Amino acid sequence: MSSIDDALSGREVVWGTDNLFKSYTVARGDVEAAFAGAPIVVEGEYETGSQEQLYIEPNGMLAIADLQNGVTVWGSMQCPYYVHRALAGLFNLPAEKIRVVQMETGGGFGGKEEYPSIIAGHAALLAWKSGRPVKIVYSRAEDMVATTKRHPSRTKHRTAVTRDGRLLAMDVDFVIDGGAYCTLSPVVLSRGTIHAAGPYRCDHVRIRGRAVATNVPPHGAFRGFGAPQSIFALERHMDRVAAAVGLGPDEFRRRNFVHAGDTLAVGQVIREPVSMNTLLDRALALAGYHDKRRRFVEENGTRAIKKGIGFSTFMHGAGFTGSGEDHLASVVAVEATREGVVRVLAASTEIGQGTNTIFSQIAAEALGIDPDDVEVVQPDTSEVPNSGPTVVHHALVDAGVLPSVHSRAEFRAACRRYVDSYGTLRATSRYQPPPGVRWDDQTYQGDAYGTYAWAAYVAEVSVDTTTYEIRVDDFVAVQEVGKVINPTLAMGQIEGGVAQGVGWALYEDVVWREGRMANAQMTNYIMPTSMDLPEIRVHFEEVPYPYGPAGAKGIGELPMDGPAPAIFNAVEHATGISATRLPLTPERLMELMCASPAV
Amino acid sequence: MARHVLRVNGKDHEVDAEPGDSLLSLLRDDLGLTGSKFGCGEGFCGACTVLIDGQLTRSCVTRVGAVAGKAIATVESLAAGDRLHPVQQAFLDAEAFQCGYCTSGMVMATVALLKNTPNPTEQDIARVMDRNVCRCGTYPRIVDAIKRAAQQMRTTTTAVGGQR
Numbered sequence: 001m002s003s004i005d006d007a008l009s010g011r012e013v014v015w016g017t018d019n020l021f022k023s024y025t026v027a028r029g030d031v032e033a034a035f036a037g038a039p040i041v042v043e044g045e046y047e048t049g050s051q052e053q054l055y056i057e058p059n060g061m062l063a064i065a066d067l068q069n070g071v072t073v074w075g076s077m078q079c080p081y082y083v084h085r086a087l088a089g090l091f092n093l094p095a096e097k098i099r100v101v102q103m104e105t106g107g108g109f110g111g112k113e114e115y116p117s118i119i120a121g122h123a124a125l126l127a128w129k130s131g132r133p134v135k136i137v138y139s140r141a142e143d144m145v146a147t148t149k150r151h152p153s154r155t156k157h158r159t160a161v162t163r164d165g166r167l168l169a170m171d172v173d174f175v176i177d178g179g180a181y182c183t184l185s186p187v188v189l190s191r192g193t194i195h196a197a198g199p200y201r202c203d204h205v206r207i208r209g210r211a212v213a214t215n216v217p218p219h220g221a222f223r224g225f226g227a228p229q230s231i232f233a234l235e236r237h238m239d240r241v242a243a244a245v246g247l248g249p250d251e252f253r254r255r256n257f258v259h260a261g262d263t264l265a266v267g268q269v270i271r272e273p274v275s276m277n278t279l280l281d282r283a284l285a286l287a288g289y290h291d292k293r294r295r296f297v298e299e300n301g302t303r304a305i306k307k308g309i310g311f312s313t314f315m316h317g318a319g320f321t322g323s324g325e326d327h328l329a330s331v332v333a334v335e336a337t338r339e340g341v342v343r344v345l346a347a348s349t350e351i352g353q354g355t356n357t358i359f360s361q362i363a364a365e366a367l368g369i370d371p372d373d374v375e376v377v378q379p380d381t382s383e384v385p386n387s388g389p390t391v392v393h394h395a396l397v398d399a400g401v402l403p404s405v406h407s408r409a410e411f412r413a414a415c416r417r418y419v420d421s422y423g424t425l426r427a428t429s430r431y432q433p434p435p436g437v438r439w440d441d442q443t444y445q446g447d448a449y450g451t452y453a454w455a456a457y458v459a460e461v462s463v464d465t466t467t468y469e470i471r472v473d474d475f476v477a478v479q480e481v482g483k484v485i486n487p488t489l490a491m492g493q494i495e496g497g498v499a500q501g502v503g504w505a506l507y508e509d510v511v512w513r514e515g516r517m518a519n520a521q522m523t524n525y526i527m528p529t530s531m532d533l534p535e536i537r538v539h540f541e542e543v544p545y546p547y548g549p550a551g552a553k554g555i556g557e558l559p560m561d562g563p564a565p566a567i568f569n570a571v572e573h574a575t576g577i578s579a580t581r582l583p584l585t586p587e588r589l590m591e592l593m594c595a596s597p598a599v
Numbered sequence: 600m601a602r603h604v605l606r607v608n609g610k611d612h613e614v615d616a617e618p619g620d621s622l623l624s625l626l627r628d629d630l631g632l633t634g635s636k637f638g639c640g641e642g643f644c645g646a647c648t649v650l651i652d653g654q655l656t657r658s659c660v661t662r663v664g665a666v667a668g669k670a671i672a673t674v675e676s677l678a679a680g681d682r683l684h685p686v687q688q689a690f691l692d693a694e695a696f697q698c699g700y701c702t703s704g705m706v707m708a709t710v711a712l713l714k715n716t717p718n719p720t721e722q723d724i725a726r727v728m729d730r731n732v733c734r735c736g737t738y739p740r741i742v743d744a745i746k747r748a749a750q751q752m753r754t755t756t757t758a759v760g761g762q763r
Contacts, residue, residue, distance in 0.1 A: 054734050056638045056646055057700045106636070106700030107734050140639045352698025352735050488694050492737060496697060499736030522639040522732070530728035530738035 002515045004154050004175050007212035014180075015213030021178045022186035022211045024193045026444050028265050029204030034169035038160030042241045046157070046233035047581040048564075050177075050510035051150035051503075052517075053222055054527055057106025059115055059147060060137035063123035070097030071124045077116035078108045080347050080379045081386045086117035087124060102379040108351040109500070110221030114183055115147040144520035148220025149510060151176035151188055151211075155196070155233030160204075165245040165252045169204035170265075172196045174230050178211040179218035185211040188219075190321045192226025194448045195561075197265035198234045199276055199315040200256040205265040216515045223500060224560035227316060235312035235565030236580060239572065249569065250280060250289075253313055267445040270452075273543060274480075279456040280313055283478040286537060287311075287458035293573070300574065304465050307473070310569025311458040312562045317449030318482075318545075318554040322439040331385040334363065335426035338419040340412030342367060344376045345384040353556050354489035361486060362549055369411050385428065434547035451545050453553050455479035457498075457562030460534075461570040468586035468593065470506055470571060475536045479558060483544040483551030490555055494538045497559025503528045505564035509583050603667050607632070608676035618664025623647045625663055626673060634674035634703045638732075645731030648704040648711075649673050655711035674703035677710065685755065686710050689748035690741075697735035705731050709745050717753055719745065 001007055007019040015021060035041060061075035071087050080100045087098045100120070105112060119136055127134040138146070153176045160168040174196050178185035193209030242252035257276040263269050284290065292309045300306040333345040344363055350356045356376040364371040377384055418425045439446035460474040477494050484490045507526040511518040519525045544551030564582055572578050577592050600615045607630060614629050626632045626649070635658055638646035642657035649658045650672040677684035683691070686709045696702045712719055712727045719727075724745050728738060 055698070055700075056644055056732065056734050057636065057698075058638075105698065107698040109734070137637070140641070352696075352700075354697070492694070492697055492735075492740070495739060496736030499738070500734075521641060522643045523641060527732065527734065528736075529732055530742065531725055533736075533738060536739065 001214045002216050002512055003214065004152065004177050004212055007177070007214050008175070014215065019213045020210055021182045021213055022189055024190060024207075024209040024444050026193060026197075026205065026207040026209075026265050028206075028267060029169070031169050031171055031204045031206040034204035035158070035160050035171070038168050039163050040161045040244055042157075042159045042161070042237070042244045044157045044233075044237045044240055045580060046155045046236055048153045048229045048232055048504075049508075049581075049583055050152045050219065050512075051222060051508050052144055052510060052525060053107070053109040053111030053147075053149065054144075054522075054525070055107030055109060055111055058138040058140060058143040059112065059119050060135070061116065061120045061123045062133065062135040063120065063127040064133045065091075065124045065128040066131065070099070071128070072099040072101070073120045073124055074101045074103050075116060075120060076105045076112055077102050078105070078110075078112045078349050078351055079116075080349065080381050080384075082114065083117050083120045084381045087120060090121050091124070091128070098381070100381045102349050105349060105351045109223045110225065111147055111149075112351070113221040115220070140522060141520045144525065145517050146217065148179075148183060148218055150222035150504075151178065151185065151219040151226065151229065153177070153192070153229035153233075155230055157233060157237040159237065159241050161241055161245055163245065165242070165247045165255050167200055167202040167256045170197055170202050170206070172205075172207040172230075172234075174207065174209045174233070176211050176226065176229065177214050177216065177219060179214055179216045181218040182211075182213075183218045183220045185219065187321065188221065188226040190226070191317065192230040193444075194266055194317065194321065195227040195315070196230035196234060198231065198238075199258050199274075199313060199452075199454060200238075200253075201258045201262045202256070202265070207265060214515075216512060217517075223497065224316075224557045227557070228501070228504070228560045228564065231312070231314050231561045232564045232568075232582065235314060235562075236568055239310070239569045240578060248293075249311065250284060253280065257313070264448070266448045268447045268449075272451060272545065274452075274454055276313055276454060276456070279454055279478050279480060279541060280311075282539065282541070283311065283456035283458050283476050286478065286539065287460065287474065287476040289458060292460065296573065306463045306465060306574040307461065308463065308570040308572070308574025309458065309460045310566050310571070310573050311456060312565040312569065313456045314561050315452040315454050316558040316561055318451050318453060318548070319449055322446070322448055323441060330431040331428055333385050333426055333428045335424060336415045336418070338416050340373060340408075340415040342369065342374045344374060346376070347379050347381070347384045347386055349379050350376070353493060354486065357489060358485055365550065367411065369408055373408070373411075450547055451482070451553055453479060453481045453555065453558050455558060455562055457566045459563065459566035459570045461567060461574060463571060463574045463589070465575070465593070468589040470567070470584060470586075470589065471532075472502055472506075472534050472567060474534050475502075475563070476539070477536060477559060477562065478539045478541065480541040480543055481555045481558065482548050482553035483542055484540050485550050485552050487540075490540065491538045493555050494559045495536045497556070498536045498563050499528055499533055501560050501563025502533060502567065504560075505567045505582050506584055507532070509585055603663055605663070605667065605671060606669065607671045608673060609670075614663070616663045618662060620663045621659050622649070622661040622663055622666055622671070623658040626658060632673050632675050636700055636703060638701070638704075643732075644701070645704040645708060646701050648707040648731065650707060650711055653711070653714060655708055674707055677706070684710070685751045686713070686744075686748040689744045689751060693740050693744035693747055695737055695740035695744035697737055701731060701733045705733070705741055709748055712745070713749055713752055717749060719749055
């Protein structure tokens, strides 16, 4: 069993009675009644493939373990306390006998969220048995074959609209392939399900989300966490619905965007100001969309290289889904040394996204001291509290809590006096959800996230009708992510996320053969390099979020959502080919274009 | 096992190794020079880039037996004490990294580029970059860093020339 269809057919059952790891239903209004009276109904089916995180540093772990001292591991990871819990269970040892230390980590993107627990277990068991330190570092092929990747997905849409292009009802069936073990599939499914209806107002919505079991290696966390899959389907589908009612993609969306006070599919009322129209206006203006939309059609004619422009509009929930934040109840501690150095103790890890810089910046700003006087302590479970896993830039949402104080000299003097008189100066803070946030895990209704980031992305492409290669020529990313704490880091997150999104859309193809990855090398699993990427033009609209640290929402995952549908919409504009399955490699585009009589 | 003499960063090291062992593992595990990174093990990603007799070389697919007696330079050779090499300084100034794992390879590739092409065109830079991958996607900043480094090194060279 190596596909979603295999699992759903039920011909063979490998998990429970129905091969379902998890299912959710979001229900709002009366969908069937709305369809019964609808003048226009548009259906579509969309598929996305797996994607390898391909952090350049492979998974690796060093372990020492014996009866007297317990187990200590050092390694590359995103979530030290995940590893800690796994080892405590594996060895049946009390928590204080397990120590997990995160070393400098060469990229993660979700790929070092779950798997480090496995390799830490292997290394620690070997160390225990042999009485010697054990180091395991995966080769690239081992890493690609064994570790978790992005869930493949299939989404079916059925959408009812009025003749003037207002959404009447949305029926969405979203399925992801969890692979052979459950892992984080329920949580990935949850985010994908909640994002499946997007930033649109619709009174009658049904979203069915399912994570199925198959015999391929388990899929897991990857930047975006299920949202890129369901947003790809939705934003491709919205262009087709727009065409069915005879509206431009932008005008159709404008008639359906949510505004402050509107209610999302999960029943969440949008409380903060949101203006999707403003974001879309700005993105389209920066990209020169309207002019190009007209001009490319005129110019393409019989040219071998055809140009197109397309966009996507979307939202991304900040922080953990539903009651996730409450369950984690993350803790961050801050202590000041006698010398006036402020130490931030958090299990949130630096994996390249700038956690250490942001923590220093937030702490320094809150205390009125120089960022150089702040030390972010290396995540070591013997020293830092459990701040929850480093995902969703949750780090940012949770850790920005400090009292405001004095100048540098006064601060140092005060620290010295305090430590001399009373000993350790340390404060601990536990995450508190914003007031009035309610979520019901049973009905899947309520405030799915404290808030959302909002965005409009525009892609311009060239399609070579001789080689079937697609090139992204220009990319505009406009988003509202609350207050931008550090513009350099924030822009870097968007540029990097867009690069990975371009790869997912066009190049990155995990080839499965009998349930095993057949192209587990960098030479045949193709990711974009600088030659493949256009200039990525990043713009922020800043609307400070009152309940985020220093007004921020979270930014790392968002840019993974928008590129793929924007690129596919641009390809349709260039060629008339309405592709529904990613990645859109030259081979796939050739098949589609050869099968299409119109082209 | 055989004894090999390797000239690394201007110093001779006697090492015991199979001739087929990779230079990268020897640099990292025997000599403790961990600036060069393992990424793909097939000479594709560029994280392990070193210079051999001034030429850009992938150390993960370079056999120890093939480099005896040659001048091997790793990223550790660039800084003079606390003073960074202009290319390193340019990467810092441009904030041209996120996780930093590909950075030493990028820096070494830039050093090799600028040695032969002090005034690189966009095309020259793109060619080098196509052989070094950054999964965090910091390419625009890396291009910026390479341009800054080229500018800085040209200025320095002119100044030295002016003193002659």
